[in-house]
Amino acid sequence: MSQSPSALSNQSLETTPEQTEETTRQSLTSDDEQGNSMTVYYELQRKLYIYTLTLMGILIIPVWCFFSLNIALNYGLGALTSVVYLRFLAKDVERLGQYQQRLGAKGLGIFVVLIVAASKLPQLHVLPVFLGFLTYKGAIIFYMLQAVFLPNKES
Numbered sequence: 001m002s003q004s005p006s007a008l009s010n011q012s013l014e015t016t017p018e019q020t021e022e023t024t025r026q027s028l029t030s031d032d033e034q035g036n037s038m039t040v041y042y043e044l045q046r047k048l049y050i051y052t053l054t055l056m057g058i059l060i061i062p063v064w065c066f067f068s069l070n071i072a073l074n075y076g077l078g079a080l081t082s083v084v085y086l087r088f089l090a091k092d093v094e095r096l097g098q099y100q101q102r103l104g105a106k107g108l109g110i111f112v113v114l115i116v117a118a119s120k121l122p123q124l125h126v127l128p129v130f131l132g133f134l135t136y137k138g139a140i141i142f143y144m145l146q147a148v149f150l151p152n153k154e155s
Contacts, residue, residue: 044143045090051139052083059135063128071128074118078132081114086136 056079064072088107111133118124 052136074128075132078129079135082133082136
């Protein structure tokens with residue numbers, strides 16, 4: 001019952017139609033899973049943008065009422081910068097794995113430029129700009145709490 005090594009190697013190279021069909025099915029399934037995961041990612045991205053802008057709109061009014069229009073505009077500038085930061089971060093995450101890069105480096109550069117400008121220009125104040133930039137963190141916390149306490153019925 002012993003077979004020669006060449007006979008064994010020829011057997012292992014031959015594929016049956018069932019094996020080919022299974023391989024095709026696995027690759028289609030992985031493509032579907034990747035497409036589905038990207039759909040989920042884009043939905044998360046959209047929700048974070050909406051939550052950040054909504055939180056900015058909600059918080060800018062009390063800041064204006066309790067402080068001043070200048071402080072509220074400083075807060076709004078920081079909050080808009082956080083949306084731009086989220087956009088840069090989302091683009092970096094989308095390209096993750098294609099090539100080596102540092103995540104968030106561009107967005108962090110924009111934040112650094114904003115803080116330096118806030119410290120140099122007399123019309124801008126560092127603290128409201130910084131707190132406005134942290135608005136995206138509040139949106140992430142809101143999304144996380146929503147996911148924990150109101151889980152999606154479909155998942």
